[in-house]
Amino acid sequence: xxxxxxxxxxxxxxxxxxxxxxxxxxxxxxxxxxxxxxxxxxxxxxxxxxxxxxxxxxxxxxxxxxxxxxxxxxxxxxxxxxxxxxxxxxxxxxxxxxxxxxxxxxxxxxxxxxxxxxxxxxxxxxxxxxxxxxxxxxxxxxxxxxxxxxxxxxxxxxxxxxxxxxxxxxxxxxxxxxxxxxxxxxxxxxxxxxxxxxxxxxxxxxxxxxxxxxxxxxxxxxxxxxxxxxxxxxxxxxxxxxxxxxxxxxxxxxxxxxxxxxxxxxxxxxxxxxxxxxxxxxxxxxxxxxxxxxxxxxxxxxxxxxxxxxxxxxxxxxxxxxxxxxxxxxxxxxxxxxxxxxxxxxxxxxxxxxxxxxxxxxxxxxxxxxxxxxxxxxxxxxxxxxxxxxxxxxxxxxxxxxxxxxxxxxxxxxxxxxxxxxxxxxxxxxxxxxxxxxxxxxxxxxxxxxxxxxxxxxxxxxxxxxxxxxxxxxxxxxxxxxxxxxxxxxxxxxxxxxxxxxxxxxxxxxxxxxxxxxxxxxxxxxxxxxxxxxxxxxxxxxxxxxx
Amino acid sequence: xxxxxxxxxxxxxxxxxxxxxxxxxxxxxxxxxxxxxxxxxxxxxxxxxxxxxxxxxxxxxxxxxxxxxxxxxxxxxxxxxxxxxxxxxxxxxxxxxxxxxxxxxxxxxxxxxxxxxxxxxxxxxxxxxxxxxxxxxxxxxxxxxxxxxxxxxxxxxxxxxxxxxxxxxxxxxxxxxxxxxxxxxxxxxxxxxxxxxxxxxxxxxxxxxxxxxxxxxxxxxxxxxxxxxxxxxxxxxxxxxxxxxxxxxxxxxxxxxxxxxxxxx
Numbered sequence: 044x045x046x047x048x049x050x051x052x053x054x055x056x057x058x059x060x061x062x063x064x065x066x067x068x069x070x071x072x073x074x075x076x077x078x079x080x081x082x083x084x085x086x087x088x089x090x091x092x093x094x095x096x097x098x099x100x101x102x103x104x105x106x107x108x109x110x111x112x113x114x115x116x117x118x119x120x121x122x123x124x125x126x127x128x129x130x131x132x133x134x135x136x137x138x139x140x141x142x143x144x145x146x147x148x149x150x151x152x153x154x155x156x157x158x159x160x161x162x163x164x165x166x167x168x169x170x171x172x173x174x175x176x177x178x179x180x181x182x183x184x185x186x187x188x189x190x191x192x193x194x195x196x197x198x199x200x201x202x203x204x205x206x207x208x209x210x211x212x213x214x215x216x217x218x219x220x221x222x223x224x225x226x227x228x229x230x231x232x233x234x235x236x237x238x239x240x241x242x243x244x245x246x247x248x249x250x251x252x253x254x255x256x257x258x259x260x261x262x263x264x265x266x267x268x269x270x271x272x273x274x275x276x277x278x279x280x281x282x283x284x285x286x287x288x289x290x291x292x293x294x295x296x297x298x299x300x301x302x303x304x305x306x307x308x309x310x311x312x313x314x315x316x317x318x319x320x321x322x323x324x325x326x327x328x329x330x331x332x333x334x335x336x337x338x339x340x341x342x343x344x345x346x347x348x349x350x351x352x353x354x355x356x357x358x359x360x361x362x363x364x365x366x367x368x369x370x371x372x373x374x375x376x377x378x379x380x381x382x383x384x385x386x387x388x389x390x391x392x393x394x395x396x397x398x399x400x401x402x403x404x405x406x407x408x409x410x411x412x413x414x415x416x417x418x419x420x421x422x423x424x425x426x427x428x429x430x431x432x433x434x435x436x437x438x439x440x441x442x443x444x445x446x447x448x449x450x451x452x453x454x455x456x457x458x459x460x461x462x463x464x465x466x467x468x469x470x471x472x473x474x475x476x477x478x479x480x481x482x483x484x485x486x487x488x489x490x491x492x493x494x495x496x497x498x499x500x501x502x503x504x505x506x507x508x509x510x511x512x513x514x515x516x517x518x519x520x521x522x523x524x525x526x527x528x529x530x531x532x533x534x535x536x537x538x539x540x541x542x543x544x545x546x547x548x549x550x551x552x553x554x555x556x557x558x559x560x561x562x563x564x565x566x567x568x569x570x571x572x573x574x575x576x577x578x579x580x581x582x583x584x585x586x587x588x589x590x
Numbered sequence: 591x592x593x594x595x596x597x598x599x600x601x602x603x604x605x606x607x608x609x610x611x612x613x614x615x616x617x618x619x620x621x622x623x624x625x626x627x628x629x630x631x632x633x634x635x636x637x638x639x640x641x642x643x644x645x646x647x648x649x650x651x652x653x654x655x656x657x658x659x660x661x662x663x664x665x666x667x668x669x670x671x672x673x674x675x676x677x678x679x680x681x682x683x684x685x686x687x688x689x690x691x692x693x694x695x696x697x698x699x700x701x702x703x704x705x706x707x708x709x710x711x712x713x714x715x716x717x718x719x720x721x722x723x724x725x726x727x728x729x730x731x732x733x734x735x736x737x738x739x740x741x742x743x744x745x746x747x748x749x750x751x752x753x754x755x756x757x758x759x760x761x762x763x764x765x766x767x768x769x770x771x772x773x774x775x776x777x778x779x780x781x782x783x784x785x786x787x788x789x790x791x792x793x794x795x796x797x798x799x800x801x802x803x804x805x806x807x808x809x810x811x812x813x814x815x816x817x818x819x820x821x822x823x824x825x826x827x828x829x830x831x832x833x834x835x836x837x838x839x840x841x842x843x844x845x846x847x848x849x850x851x852x853x854x855x
Contacts, residue, residue, distance in 0.1 A: 071701035075687065082689040082730075156685035160649040160756075161702045162674035334653040 045077045048178055058315075062322040064167045072163070072171035077178065098179070102186040108136075110190030117194065122296060124274035126207070126289030130214050133187050134285055137180055137218045139253050143246050145176045149223070150332060165330035166322050169223075173322075177219055184215040206295045210288040213310055217284050220317040227321070227328045238332070243386055251393035276302045281309065361469050366459040367583070370466025370522065374440070377523055378474065383444065388436045392479060395429050402428075414490055421557075423487040423495055424550045427502035431546045433479030434510040436471045438538055441520035442527050449524035460521055461583040467522040468514055468582070472507060480506070497564035498557050504571040505549045511578040513542065515585065596663065598754055598785045599625040599648070604657035606643055617643050619809035620657070627753075630776060630786040632800030634793070634828075636836050639806045641789040642682060645756050648787070649679045661754065675703065678752030682759045682789075684739045688731040692723060692742045695731070696749055703750040710749075717745040721771065736763030744772065748779070755779065757788035761795065773799055797828035807836045 060066055112132050119125040149172055188211040196204050233241050280286050290306020358371040378384050402425045484499045556564050601623040607616040617640045625631060635641050646652045650670045659666040661673045686695060700710040718724050721741045731739055740763045747755060761769050776786050790796050797817050805813035812835055813820050817828055825831035
């Protein structure tokens with residue numbers, strides 16, 4: 044596969060040299076990256092033979108999503124509109140994948156010491172990185188468009204289908220260019236560490252938007268109306284990249300040739316000249332970003348470790364032993380500073396408002412009316428369910444970029460590992476679940492009234508109890524000791540579904556309890572509190588395998 | 591007599607500071623140096639003094655700095671690419687792709703320097719045999735010991751036959767035999783007119799093989815010269831000189847503090 048890809052790239056040798064790139068260096072860099080990827084992956088999947096290659100399963104997911112999209116668009120008769128929407132979706136999905144998963148590859152600073160001292164121009168390095176990413180993005184684009192291509196074959200002739208797949212390649216390349224352009228422009232405005240933080244927030248924002256989009260868009264699209272919609276070409280249509288590619292495809296129907304010829308030219312010229320602009324003129328900015336990250340390592344980041352935060356003191360309230368307090372403090376500090384932890388936890392929290400709207404489906408045309416109507420229903424139980432997303436940070440607890448550091452747990456004369464875990468879990472519940480659930484409770488008290496407070500209290504306590512039970516039932520690892528790659532094996536997914544299932548049971552319980560008078564619910568709550576204390580004691584006393 | 595030649599490296603008023611939000615950390619505070627062909631420079635200084643930063647700037651890994659650096663008569667900022675072709679770099683912390691074999695790694699690095707496949711293969715073979723690594727040439731490096739990786743790094747640093755060689759802690763992890771090998775290599779390269787610039791914490795080795803010792807402390811060069819010229823009555827060895835100049839000479843009282851820390855409570 045590597046040799047085939049390199050052969051394919053070699054066809055563009057002259058073009059690549061035209062962009063000011065040293066071809067032999069470029070090829071060496073690209074080959075090296077691909078070889079490293081291939082050596083890294085198989086060994087991993089040898090160790091767990093049952094699991095498929097994560098990239099392959101990702102491709103299958105993308106393929107089914109792509110098929111689904113084209114089925115829902117099938118009724119559109121206007122070829123330009125059909126392809127514009129299709130390419131828009133492909134481009135948005137690729138851009139999201141790029142930003143979420145390949146940013147790290149693009150700005151990989153681990154080989155700075157190896158590469159930056161060699162006589163490689165920024166252009167060559169940038170293009171090698173782009174092509175390396177394009178290798179994966181290309182496969183994803185192909186997976187996304189594969190089933191659509193088959194579906195479309197029923198509707199259009201072979202020429203269109205070939206044009207469609209060429210268009211997919213162009214979309215992938217255009218998306219990549221736009222993304223890198225966005226990054227380089229952004230890096231001019233925002234410098235250094237702030238740039239990375241900003242990208243983190245963009246990633247979180249995108250995750251939430253995409254999640255919401257998946258849920259909301261199909262509800263908006265009215266299939267009947269779609270049959271008759273026509274896409275007419277206005278001046279601003281020429282500004283929409285997916286329209287270029289769609290026009291590129293429509294060009295082969297040889298109708299409306301004038302307009303389509305413009306789209307056709309745009310679809311080919313932008314990738315070519317865009318690459319010249321990015322590779323030739325903006326690559327210096329790329330080099331500076333890389334150089335900056337070397338520099339960041341040398342700068343000292345002062346933290347307010349002397350002046351402890353309020354939350355650092357609170358551990359006295361919740362933690363019983365010194366070791367527990369230690370686990371709490373460690374977790375508080377690391378979750379505050381570890382960018383990747385934030386990246387995996389905050390999207391979960393961002394999903395909550397989206398889910399709230401989806402589940403409650405308020406009528407925005409008569410908002411107060413629908414809220415009022417809700418006040419007479421049992422829908423506050425949904426809010427208890429949403430609280431679950433506040434506990435999911437616990438699943439991220441074992442993971443870190445520096446698993447080597449866990450030697451301390453093995454080498455130090457200390458066996459109270461359970462105390463560290465219970466302290467850490469308490470810290471996460473305090474930091475993420477408590478504020479989320481309080482906010483949700485306030486919302487419910489506003490819509491319903493104080494009368495349901497006991498039920499919300501019971502729901503919250505049961506959620507805490509459940510997350511503790513999940514900690515005990517799993518072979519929970521010590522905080523921040525596991526390499527992040529292990530995570531991709533789908534364990535989190537299973538835990539999430541198990542959690543959601545248990546949440547269903549909790550909601551059932553709360554519903555049943557609502558038949559009791561308020562003092563009855565409060566007594567049950569006290570009982571659950573007792574159970575929480577006991578479970579914590581159990582977590583503390585359990586023996587743990589330290590791996 | 592070598593001093594009459596034009597210098598390989600001239601550094602004028604080199605400053606570098608890293609800023610992070612409001613705090614500004616000045617690492618290099620105005621360094622001026624002329625380094626001539628055939629010199630072995632031992633670049634020493636306490637932890638965090640700015641040694642690695644200097645080397646990274648000279649190698650072009652950190653591109654923005656204040657001041658002027660000229661190498662082979664060319665300005666580093668504007669002719670970085672041309673200069674990089676003539677320098678070699680052995681990074682610290684074993685930075686290499688350890689999923690490759692030494693052969694593959696050397697070929698990769700050599701290609702980046704634009705070497706011909708044929709001559710590259712020959713040179714890699716010779717280097718591997720010099721370091722006694724032929725039998726490991728086609729084994730993946732992820733199972734290698736630190737010393738074997740270090741040898742590969744040194745080979746990749748000289749694969750392009752550089753005129754200036756920068757080494758950052760080159761002897762870390764090497765066994766005694768390999769240390770002798772590297773010392774020999776450095777002296778030989780220097781006698782062929784190459785410039786060697788290396789950072790180290792191993793004072794006895796720096797003392798023995800350096801033609802010129804640069805001591806950097808707190809972003810400034812505080813001593814520059816042959817060991818014989820630098821040593822004073824109180825400092826018979828480089829270690830003592832180092833301690834004297836960088837404020838580590840009161841180590842006896844430091845030890846007292848340490849003992850106190852354990853004895854109180």
